[in-house]
């Protein structure tokens with residue numbers, strides 16, 4: 317179904333050998349959400365309180381084969397086509413700051429290229445600040461007749477969004493709250509990003525800045541927690557994704573066909589006061605091209621992320637915080653190492669608002 321471990325010259329390559337472990341993630345069969353609601357709710361809450369990662373099977377409308385073909389089609393395009401949709405940071409001829417393509421950057425610890433898009437907001441949206449790059453229009457690549465890249469991926473975005481809403485209803489039910497408690501932040505103009513990634517193998521010459529594990533493997537996406545609310549990643553059954561256990565050991569996420577790997581990001585963890593876990597993970601270089609496609613659920617720019625979702629009805633004295641500035645702060649000034657956010661303007665002057673006089677002490 318997906319790429320085999322044979323390179324273009326037909327030579328068998330050294331693929332990463334993943335040692336079999338006893339580590340297994342919980343599996344949620346979303347097709348049972350009508351019939352086994354309580355059971356799924358319990359499983360979800362249990363996974364989020366412990367390992368923070370799980371598989372989601374049977375997402376309605378998900379088409380992994382089409383996604384894989386379209387993703388591969390895009391990353392196989394010649395550089396001049398990719399340059400047309402490249403972010404302004406790497407191609408100053410373009411105006412897109414946030415959406416679109418970002419290239420492999422040699423000498424950077426991560427070795428990947430990505431294409432990112434969001435859901436378009438209406439042209440007549442009077443409230444929209446044109447400087448707000450969260451709602452920027454995506455520049456789409458010119459298509460040929462074989463692959464309906466934009467159409468396929470926009471449909472996959474909606475399928476993943478719908479699945480994420482159902483998952484959030486189940487999670488709310490599982491902690492004894494009304495099922496709509498978590499979904500409100502995502503109904504009007506969510507900032508969610510769909511990101512497709514290609515990790516070309518380093519072969520025998522990793523960048524001097526590449527991170528090498530204790531047992532000599534190359535890391536192609538360095539360890540991180542996701543910053544957003546909830547993530548659904550399709551790994552196209554490739555190996556390479558690993559998650560950090562509480563005992564400090566790295567555990568491989570076993571490939572699982574036609575299933576999303578789900579985890580939560582810092583935002584959901586923060587909004588549940590740490591009850592749900594945003595787990596550290598990374599991706600290893602597997603010695604052949606690796607592809608993944610992930611849906612990163614994010615609330616609307618104006619959503620109040622200062623509330624504790626688990627006690628929001630009782631907590632009227634909380635300090636409100638808008639999602640947009642929270643995210644700018646997290647990615648530009650707190651986490652500091654995200655190349656893909658470096659060139660994004662701080663159009664809200666978050667640095668001044670959050671750090672006031674101490675702002676010069678910030679590295680960035």
Ligand SMILES: O=C(O)CCC(=O)C(=O)O
Nearest residue numbers: 542549551557599608610
């Ligand atoms: O490629 C993968 O399997 C995971 C990607 C990931 O963790 C991310 O993009 O945040």
Ligand SMILES: [Fe+2]
Nearest residue numbers: 540541542597
């Ligand atoms: Fe991640």
